[in-house]
Amino acid sequence: MFRKKRILIVDDATFMRMMIRDILTKNNFEVVGEAANGEEAIAKYKEFKPDLVTLDITMPGMDGVTVLKKLREHDPSARVVMCSAMGQQAMVVEAIQYGARDFINKPFHPQKVVDTLRKALQ
Amino acid sequence: MDYKEYLPVFIEESKENIQVMTDSLMRLEQQEDREAINELFRATHTLKGMSATMGYAVISDLAHELENYLHQIRSQELDLTPQLISIFFQAVDEIDRQIKALEETGSCRTRELSWLESLCGPGETSASLEPIPIEPPPEIEPEKLADSEIEDFFRVTLRLSNDCMLRAARLLTIYRQLARLGEMVDPQPTLDDIVSSRVGDTFTCIINCRSVEIQDALNNCMEIEEYQVTRAQAKGNLGDLAEPEPGLTQSHESPGEPIVAAGYKGKTSPSVRVDTEKLDHLLNLVSELVINKTTIQQAASGYSGLADGVEHLHRLTGDLQTIVMKMRMIPVETVFNRFPRMVRDIARSLNKQVSLSIAGAETELDRTIIEDIVDPLLHILRNAIDHGIEAPEMRKKRDKSPQGQITLKAYQTGNQVVIEISDDGEGLAFPKIRQQAVAAGLIAHNAELSERDLAGLIFATGLSTSDNVSDISGRGVGLDVARRAIEAMGGSIQVVSRRQQGTTFRILLPLTLAIIQGLLVECAGEIYVFPLSYIRETEVVYRRDLQVVGHQEIVVFRGRVLPVLRLSQIVTSPGQPVNDEMSMVILRHGDREVGILVDDLLGQQEIVIKNVSWGSDFFRSFLGATIMGDGRVVLILDVNTLLAPFREKEGGLVG
Numbered sequence: 001m002f003r004k005k006r007i008l009i010v011d012d013a014t015f016m017r018m019m020i021r022d023i024l025t026k027n028n029f030e031v032v033g034e035a036a037n038g039e040e041a042i043a044k045y046k047e048f049k050p051d052l053v054t055l056d057i058t059m060p061g062m063d064g065v066t067v068l069k070k071l072r073e074h075d076p077s078a079r080v081v082m083c084s085a086m087g088q089q090a091m092v093v094e095a096i097q098y099g100a101r102d103f104i105n106k107p108f109h110p111q112k113v114v115d116t117l118r119k120a121l122q
Numbered sequence: 123m124d125y126k127e128y129l130p131v132f133i134e135e136s137k138e139n140i141q142v143m144t145d146s147l148m149r150l151e152q153q154e155d156r157e158a159i160n161e162l163f164r165a166t167h168t169l170k171g172m173s174a175t176m177g178y179a180v181i182s183d184l185a186h187e188l189e190n191y192l193h194q195i196r197s198q199e200l201d202l203t204p205q206l207i208s209i210f211f212q213a214v215d216e217i218d219r220q221i222k223a224l225e226e227t228g229s230c231r232t233r234e235l236s237w238l239e240s241l242c243g244p245g246e247t248s249a250s251l252e253p254i255p256i257e258p259p260p261e262i263e264p265e266k267l268a269d270s271e272i273e274d275f276f277r278v279t280l281r282l283s284n285d286c287m288l289r290a291a292r293l294l295t296i297y298r299q300l301a302r303l304g305e306m307v308d309p310q311p312t313l314d315d316i317v318s319s320r321v322g323d324t325f326t327c328i329i330n331c332r333s334v335e336i337q338d339a340l341n342n343c344m345e346i347e348e349y350q351v352t353r354a355q356a357k358g359n360l361g362d363l364a365e366p367e368p369g370l371t372q373s374h375e376s377p378g379e380p381i382v383a384a385g386y387k388g389k390t391s392p393s394v395r396v397d398t399e400k401l402d403h404l405l406n407l408v409s410e411l412v413i414n415k416t417t418i419q420q421a422a423s424g425y426s427g428l429a430d431g432v433e434h435l436h437r438l439t440g441d442l443q444t445i446v447m448k449m450r451m452i453p454v455e456t457v458f459n460r461f462p463r464m465v466r467d468i469a470r471s472l473n474k475q476v477s478l479s480i481a482g483a484e485t486e487l488d489r490t491i492i493e494d495i496v497d498p499l500l501h502i503l504r505n506a507i508d509h510g511i512e513a514p515e516m517r518k519k520r521d522k523s524p525q526g527q528i529t530l531k532a533y534q535t536g537n538q539v540v541i542e543i544s545d546d547g548e549g550l551a552f553p554k555i556r557q558q559a560v561a562a563g564l565i566a567h568n569a570e571l572s573e574r575d576l577a578g579l580i581f582a583t584g585l586s587t588s589d590n591v592s593d594i595s596g597r598g599v600g601l602d603v604a605r606r607a608i609e610a611m612g613g614s615i616q617v618v619s620r621r622q623q624g625t626t627f628r629i630l631l632p633l634t635l636a637i638i639q640g641l642l643v644e645c646a647g648e649i650y651v652f653p654l655s656y657i658r659e660t661e662v663v664y665r666r667d668l669q670v671v672g673h674q675e676i677v678v679f680r681g682r683v684l685p686v687l688r689l690s691q692i693v694t695s696p697g698q699p700v701n702d703e704m705s706m707v708i709l710r711h712g713d714r715e716v717g718i719l720v721d722d723l724l725g726q727q728e729i730v731i732k733n734v735s736w737g738s739d740f741f742r743s744f745l746g747a748t749i750m751g752d753g754r755v756v757l758i759l760d761v762n763t764l765l766a767p768f769r770e771k772e773g774g775l776v777g
Contacts, residue, residue, distance in 0.1 A: 096295055122342055
């Protein structure tokens, strides 16, 4: 039996977190934590050391790209998948240049989310 | 083919080239400078050739990318923007890290996917792909491997799925996956196109790796509708690279040649690189010879027939010694070179404008001293930028140029080298230093101290270890550490500061650590040596002159109170009988003077310091030992340790 992959969800919107949590738990991932902003994300990352982080780009306070930079500074091997909406291509491009593994688009398509995360975890 | 034995040379020369690259970039940052671009290009090219020869593809690839950019800049196809310079700086840093990793671990770090990928792209065209024979041809016969396992140039063509929304972002993830497999040629769209969203739904490139790797990578990417991987070129063209002809292989396999080519700079005088260990060994042998010569001189003094020969021997050994000492000297330039870049980075991070000027970089110092002086200098420079130089607005208010000026100057005076670091900034915050010193119990609250005394306190241990010292807008953070490092080298440090006009640190260093002038003294029947550089004067004292104040023996000397120590109590046991007439050696270290009582002064002599690993605490008072002409081993006193008890009382004595 393989160990379930441990995921940290970062999104300022509660319903988005719930939605991702549902998709992931139904597909055999373990959601180890949720964070609603950048500071919380960094603290929880240090606490849980997850296998992967889903990271929303648009958040009040620290934006997703800044959080990504800090996470990668703290742990250069951090695996991060960005969550973006339409029209945020420039931010996603920037995030990938800073080491994000991949990205998922809102609105989320459950199978795509699962595939993206599985591939990003390889 | 094994180039391991060339690794030290490779590392050494790579560092030189990295330095040239950094210097050129610094110049380019100031102004457009064709010569700087050319130098940058040459150094990059040299580095590429060397690392490719050594088989360090991680370095040669990066240098290759850099070179392509520079090529375009030289041919004016590309503008040298500040962003590009900044990327170049980062690339040079990455090369530097790789070299350091090589030096420490013997292998390169695996290249992380990061901003580096942004270097690939427009510079890459198939025309600019120079043959870099990095990998030796595989030993195993190619036929025996599955086709998919053979490294070759493959053309990759792919199409994104229709429902892919962020095409540029998607192509970027694919680009990065492929780029880390091997050298990528002729990507369409290019990285620049992708980053600026000029993309369609297809991507194609040629890549040098194993086809199975490409399949794995692409299968791991999202939103690809279909892809094709085909061999890019018929053998005989690009394929030549993988299977060099015997003649070609030959020339790459002669290990000496590429290194010599890389090392040739054209303008320097012919030189040979020697391992520093060999130099140390040579110095050791020469000093043995000097000792031996003295023995022979003494033994031959009765035989007139030997006089000429001994005289000749004396001259020869003297010359030999001078040359060996000179060989150990290197210009301070080797460390000063690193500072412009560092100053630039620190100033930027603090939003300050600082210009660093360097004078006397050609001044030479013993290499062991040079290595140890880097950290203290760094420390002082960092303080000067952080605490000394004011923010531009503040400087304008004070009618100063918004750009702060830091001067780093080296020069030789007599047997010492002086390094001065001056800034035109804030100056030391004397009231705060005083406050801190009182709080740390270094001085009494009502002590009357001149600004000079206060300035000296910034080197005191108590002041700088306190946590809230960074509140002092002057200096004081860790300067005691710098002071101790400098003193351990037999040097000293002083500071002069004027409010709102600036601060100057002056570091005095001995020219060399290995041979010093010493004063030989006798004490309790044994001979000891004091390093001459610490001696202020010598004097005869009588027992009746000695007085005891508190627990400290003192003597009034020229109207001043001088604490005295008896060498006999340090080196043998207390309670030795005291002669009526004694010699006193007055040692000076920093502002502190102490008299040391000995039985007799024997004379001055050049001595070679032999390091000895002491087992016992007793030997802490000694710097090392030397061997006299008659073979006797004599201990050299460590003035720092001798004076340490007085230094700690410094505050108390002043107050």
